[in-house]
Amino acid sequence: MKRFTQIHMLVSYPPSNLNRDDLGRPKTARMGGKERLRISSQSLKRAWRTSDIFYESLAGNIGIRTKEMGEFAMKSFTTGIPFSALIDEKETAPKFTPVGEKKAQEWSENIAKVFGKPQSGDKSLKIEQLAHISPEEIRAIDELIQSCAANGTGPTDADLELLRSENSAVDIAMFGRMLASKPKFNCEAAVQVAHAITVHDCVVEDDYFTAVDDLNRGDESSGAGHVGQAEFGAGVFYQYICINNELLKENLGGDAELTSRAIKALVEAAAKVPPSGKQNSYASRAYASYILAETGDQQPRSLSAAFLNPVNKGDFLAHSIQGLKDTRNNMDAVYGACCDGFVEMNAFTGEGSLDGVLSFVADHND
Structure with a gap:
């Protein structure tokens, strides 16, 4: 078993408000001196662990x-x-x-x-x-x-x-548990999830909308029955996940089969399941357009540095994929190989497959 599995994904979301702040605006973060849209790790983990994919794959092993x-x-x-x-x-x-x-x-x-x-x-x-x-x-x-x-x-x-x-609770084994008064029963998280951020700078936009009263015949007023305002953003997001396979297996009592099944379920959910925020308003469902999966015993590292300089021209997705590849190759050049094996899925060009990614992460963690 390789100690770590790392997942790098690019997901393009249309206009949406998947994860709101206390004012109802899409969450943001500044990176490379520019404002980016952000989806919190808490929101992502919640969406994945409560998804049908998770429940169908891991029934009986969810807390x-x-x-x-x-x-x-x-x-x-x-x-x-x-x-x-x-x-x-x-x-x-x-x-x-x-x-x-x-x-x-x-x-x-x-x-x-x-x-x-x-x-x-x-x-x-x-x-x-x-x-x-x-x-x-x-x-x-x-x-x-x-x-x-x-x-x-x-x-x-x-x-x-x-x-x-x-x-045997996979979600506890993955994301941890903290009981302040009973630390003996705490569980260290085996999965680390970064906040997803857009690869480009962005502006949160205002959505002014109206709703019509169906029974207003226009006899006295033809105005809207309701006027409101919401905020949204759109972009290509970089998502990073790091799985400590050895710790996950240890947390699951040494059950190798359950560990492998859990990793596959997590990666599939991450590729297919977005947070549920404002879905009825925006139908902002999206699959990952690009996935790079890596396994190895080396110290993990994010590839977010690929987007310190925001993508700001041309085909954002194509440039983002190339940026990830270039950053990965350059890091290998100066540090040596940062993983022992990797596989890619590129929905933009139709290369690779999700099944191939899932087989890879399962086969390298037996």
């Missing part, structure tokens, strides 16, 4: 990130529906005899406290910070709830040892 496990435990206690069925939104008949609300509240609070500090407020079952719960921990909560309901007694301290150091 849940929530503040509300106490509320779901309460609902399970009081309805008799298993906790896991409620989490998965499965229509399931009650499987055990429900317990009274007072006991359910107390026992659910004790379960929630395992994963974080409760929010302030009377009878709050939510915790203050999001906690990522693995499939093993979901099953442990499920079993505990049903055991308490059957016995009519609350959980003991031993029963509340619900956290697991070893788990």
Whole structure:
């Protein structure tokens, strides 16, 4: 197994607002002295790990990130529906005899406290910070709830040892977990995702729009029923992902097959799935136009320096692809080979394929 897999992608998004700041504007960053559009790594990771591609490829090996496990435990206690069925939104008949609300509240609070500090407020079952719960921990909560309901007694301290150091949650293994009060159960992220930035400078534009009232016959006024303003941008984005294959395998308990499957699912989702922001307004869905995948034991490095001087003329995509290749070759010239092997997919010229990229990243991480 090669220690690292690095993914360099170019994705062209039409007018869109995929990732907004606190004012509702597309996020930006200054690079090379110029303003660029930006998509945060948090937004990208969220889109990928909640995608159909991820779920179809990794069913049973995906965790849940929530503040509300106490509320779901309460609902399970009081309805008799298993906790896991409620989490998965499965229509399931009650499987055990429900317990009274007072006991359910107390026992659910004790379960929630395992994963974080409760929010302030009377009878709050939510915790203050999001906690990522693995499939093993979901099953442990499920079993505990049903055991308490059957016995009519609350959980003991031993029963509340619900956290697991070893788990099969691919999303936790990839993107990490931090429990401030239980550092023993933290997980170091095996995947690093850079903020995507445009390869060229850009301007956030205003979108003035109106909506017509269908029942306004123009008898008194022919004006719009609504006037609004939104902001958007468009551009070719450079995205960089670094996967520590060895750490990912370690986080997944040494399961080589699951590790390989997880890497393939991540790369496919990254190539096909954009953030969901304002999709109904802009339909800004896009596949990667170019992918460079590298594997090796060498220290990873981004190729973002290719775009310190923004692309500002000609065919942006063609120039961006060439810029990445030139930067990669120049770095190899001065540092020596920065990877042991690589493969490319170029949708602009119809060369290579996504299947070829996925086979490459899987085959080099067995």
